[in-house]
Amino acid sequence: MDGADDVHEDPRRLYDAITGGNPNLPVPVFLSLPEVKTQVKQYSHDIFTAQRALVDILDRHEETLIKRWQKKTTAQRTLFYDYWLLPAINREDLSKPGNLLLFLRSRTRNPPGDFVNADANSVHIGHVAQAIMPAYLSGYSMLLSGQNTPETYGRMLGWDEDDDAFDMMSSGVGLQPGEGLQVMEIQQRTMQFLQKCVEIILQDLPLGDLNIPKIPEPAQDFLQAGSSDWPSLSKDVEEAPYRKNEAEDHIWSLREDPSYFRAVTLQSSEHRMEKVLTASGKAHPVLRQDLFWERVLSTMVMDAYAGFTVWDLACKEMDHVVQLRSRYHDLVSPHQQMPSCLTQALAHFEHAIEEFSKGPLSAWKVAMVASPPLRTHYVREPQDLTTTRIRVTLKETSRKKEDHLLWLLEVFLQEDQLFLCRLDNVCDELEREIRTNKTSHERISPYIASLISDLSLFGELKRQIGLLTPGPRMNEVVGEEEKQAEFIRKTKTLSEISSILTGLGKGLAELCIPLGKFDYPTHKKRTQTTTKKMRQAERNLDIFWAHIDDQCRKKASKTVHQMLNGNLNQRQLQRTPEWVEPVEQAEGTKDEHDDNTMSSNIAALEL
Numbered sequence: 001m002d003g004a005d006d007v008h009e010d011p012r013r014l015y016d017a018i019t020g021g022n023p024n025l026p027v028p029v030f031l032s033l034p035e036v037k038t039q040v041k042q043y044s045h046d047i048f049t050a051q052r053a054l055v056d057i058l059d060r061h062e063e064t065l066i067k068r069w070q071k072k073t074t075a076q077r078t079l080f081y082d083y084w085l086l087p088a089i090n091r092e093d094l095s096k097p098g099n100l101l102l103f104l105r106s107r108t109r110n111p112p113g114d115f116v117n118a119d120a121n122s123v124h125i126g127h128v129a130q131a132i133m134p135a136y137l138s139g140y141s142m143l144l145s146g147q148n149t150p151e152t153y154g155r156m157l158g159w160d161e162d163d164d165a166f167d168m169m170s171s172g173v174g175l176q177p178g179e180g181l182q183v184m185e186i187q188q189r190t191m192q193f194l195q196k197c198v199e200i201i202l203q204d205l206p207l208g209d210l211n212i213p214k215i216p217e218p219a220q221d222f223l224q225a226g227s228s229d230w231p232s233l234s235k236d237v238e239e240a241p242y243r244k245n246e247a248e249d250h251i252w253s254l255r256e257d258p259s260y261f262r263a264v265t266l267q268s269s270e271h272r273m274e275k276v277l278t279a280s281g282k283a284h285p286v287l288r289q290d291l292f293w294e295r296v297l298s299t300m301v302m303d304a305y306a307g308f309t310v311w312d313l314a315c316k317e318m319d320h321v322v323q324l325r326s327r328y329h330d331l332v333s334p335h336q337q338m339p340s341c342l343t344q345a346l347a348h349f350e351h352a353i354e355e356f357s358k359g360p361l362s363a364w365k366v367a368m369v370a371s372p373p374l375r376t377h378y379v380r381e382p383q384d385l386t387t388t389r390i391r392v393t394l395k396e397t398s399r400k401k402e403d404h405l406l407w408l409l410e411v412f413l414q415e416d417q418l419f420l421c422r423l424d425n426v427c428d429e430l431e432r433e434i435r436t437n438k439t440s441h442e443r444i445s446p447y448i449a450s451l452i453s454d455l456s457l458f459g460e461l462k463r464q465i466g467l468l469t470p471g472p473r474m475n476e477v478v479g480e481e482e483k484q485a486e487f488i489r490k491t492k493t494l495s496e497i498s499s500i501l502t503g504l505g506k507g508l509a510e511l512c513i514p515l516g517k518f519d520y521p522t523h524k525k526r527t528q529t530t531t532k533k534m535r536q537a538e539r540n541l542d543i544f545w546a547h548i549d550d551q552c553r554k555k556a557s558k559t560v561h562q563m564l565n566g567n568l569n570q571r572q573l574q575r576t577p578e579w580v581e582p583v584e585q586a587e588g589t590k591d592e593h594d595d596n597t598m599s600s601n602i603a604a605l606e607l
Contacts, residue, residue: 028136028178033156036137036177040154043184047112048150050191054108057198057207059214062105066218068201070097104194112153112187113145117172117467119186120179128420134178141169142180146333154184171337172469240315243457247308248568254304255545256573258518258537265515269296271367271447273390276380284383284390293513294505301548302501303363305560309494310356312567317349317490318461325468338469343477350465351483352490357423357458360451364412367451373443377406405433405440412455423459431456493563500556500563504548511544531579538575 126132157165168174377398
């Protein structure tokens with residue numbers, strides 16, 4: 001018994017007991033309570049002193065500050081980056097006119113405790129890379145959220161003195177003291193950075209003169225051009241339904257428009273591993289077989305319906321969270337635990353997003369290495385005839401090159417690296433690289449861009465879910481088994497659709513190849529010849545989908561559309577009517593067939 005008590009009194013021995021004495025783990029700095037309180041006092045003083053100074057300045061000079069900052073060039077703005085190195089600020093952020101102004105206003109007008117979770121998350125990569133190691137003090141929890149004075153910010157609660165102290169740390173309301181000190185250091189540097197920026201921009205004004213009258217807070221017009229650069233859950237709430245609508249339009253376009261069907265099929269065929277050559281330059285033997293096109297077509301159909309179902313489910317989960325958050329709005333704050341029903345809904349939503357992101361990540365592993373602009377960086381190993389598995393590796397010459405874009409794209413192929421870097425961080429950096437580097441932009445095919453778009457939204461949703469909690473949590477709100485069971489229940493239709501559409505590839509090639517069957521000359525003048533060709537292309541497309549629907553009925557007694565009844569909106573397919581010889585008209589009148597559009601000459605066909 002005495003030995004156990006000694007362990008709890010000795011921080012180093014307690015840490016070794018918690019970590020199992022693993023020699024591979026870095027050893028933190030062990031601080032005493034007086035040492036922690038000394039650092040807390042200094043950090044708190046600096047944070048609130050800078051904030052008070054900024055409040056006084058903005059109250060009197062914010063309008064002038066906005067005008068001057070907006071007049072600065074991109075090069076002038078990015079110079080401010082060199083004054084302070086912060087994990088959440090980079091040159092690209094500063095180059096946009098609204099970002100610094102928004103950052104300044106939010107940090108000045110709101111208490112520092114509101115940003116605890118965001119600041120803790122900003123050094124995620126440093127933590128997982130073990131480049132940053134929080135100091136360690138056992139037996140205490142630190143409170144930041146809800147502590148809005150210099151005297152209370154960073155308040156320490158002993159586990160022996162307060163029955164709720166440990167639970168507060170576990171739930172994210174409180175922090176382990178070492179993590180709290182890290183957050184306070186980030187906030188100290190952030191506030192001093194902002195204060196320095198303001199003093200430089202307004203260096204000719206008497207910033208310390210408090211006799212200058214205060215001015216009304218300017219409207220946030222400066223955010224109009226740059227607001228999209230600062231993600232929020234509300235933005236994601238708006239964007240997710242559009243993804244669902246896009247997925248629905250994609251399905252109906254595949255069924256209705258032969259030219260769209262042909263283009264998507266070709267695009268899909270160019271993003272398969274079979275297209276990658278071996279080191280000796282040999283093509284995959286399956287490219288000469290119907291089997292290749294059966295794989296392409298069956299995957300295309302599966303992706304279309306699975307993609308719609310995923311976004312439909314994601315929207316429903318998000319709507320549920322938004323409704324709960326609105327219902328319990330008065331009970332949601334950074335300094336207290338959220339209602340259990342809301343924390344559980346967030347846990348289930350986060351799990352669903354994690355599972356949904358596996359779809360585009362799986363597609364990425366096949367498509368990225370085969371993408372035409374990137375294919376030359378990879379080689380395919382000779383096919384093992386005992387398996388259908390295809391192995392593709394990065395060329396040694398490409399591995400040795402300093403290719404930042406390729407390195408980023410490769411991160412998505414490595415689960416451990418993606419976990420360490422985090423999906424949202426990788427997507428943000430990839431988006432920056434593509435946006436600022438013309439060569440990188442040209443190396444991204446439309447298909448790969450669509451996958452990046454989906455992954456970016458999933459990553460941002462997950463990040464925003466994490467920011468909705470008061471702080472970093474130590475405990476699980478919902479167990480993994482419970483989350484998985486609930487996910488399986490909610491995705492029953494998705495599983496059924498996947499099961500039905502699996503194995504439908506046989507016979508598809510002869511219905512579609514050659515793809516000239518879907519030539520659709522809508523861009524040409526309407527004649528008897530073009531009309532006949534368009535009607536034939538539509539007929540070929542209808543035969544393909546009739547085959548898919550028939551196969552689904554044989555396997556499940558219903559089509560996928562019938563399974564999605566109530567979720568997928570039903571439409572009528574537009575079809576070209578038979579050619580009718582134009583009636584001779586008087587000179588000067590318009591022949592409807594001289595119009596290349598088809599809007600007045602379309603028949604409807606119910607699916």
